[in-house]
Amino acid sequence: MARTLPQPAREAIEIVPVLQALADPVRLELVRELAKVIEPRSCALGEYDVDITAPTLSHHWRVLREAGLTTTFVEGRTRWVELRREDVQARFPGLLDAVLA
Template identity: 70%
Template sequence: MSRTLPQPDRDDIDLVTVLRALADPVRLEILRELAAQQEPHPCSADAYDVDVKAATMSHHWRVLREAGVTTTFVDGRRRWVGLRREDVEKRFPGLLDSVLG
């Protein structure tokens, strides 16, 4: 049985917080890789083309999740992350495409 880590509701996603989360080049690269996937991706540092330690990766995951850009599922000892594309698109139409384009 999996559970979802705390994240803002769709209506509580704030534009300034999202832009601040996406302003970091590492988080932007993580987002690009997530956007290329249809399914949730593992939360391991070696699953992405970024040169950061696991603790730093955890920080980036938390920032993205708390901004409402991603959602994190915990399944046993494994964590999976997915892009909240639909939620961000509903709040700020075209934002992700503009940032990722």
């Protein structure tokens, strides 16, 4: 059974951390990649076209999760990530569509 890493509840997602997370070009690209799929994706470095190290990618995933933009699931040694599209849409209608356009 997968466990979910700590993340803010829907009602606790705040606009400033969300915008700060999305302001970074690498994190914005990661969110764009996640927005293309419905299913969770692996957090592994080889899954994304970004020129960074694995520890840096891990940092970016943490920032996105703590801002409330993503959910991370852990199954054994594998981590899966998905965009919290519905939660972000409920808090800030149209934000993701505008940022991803």
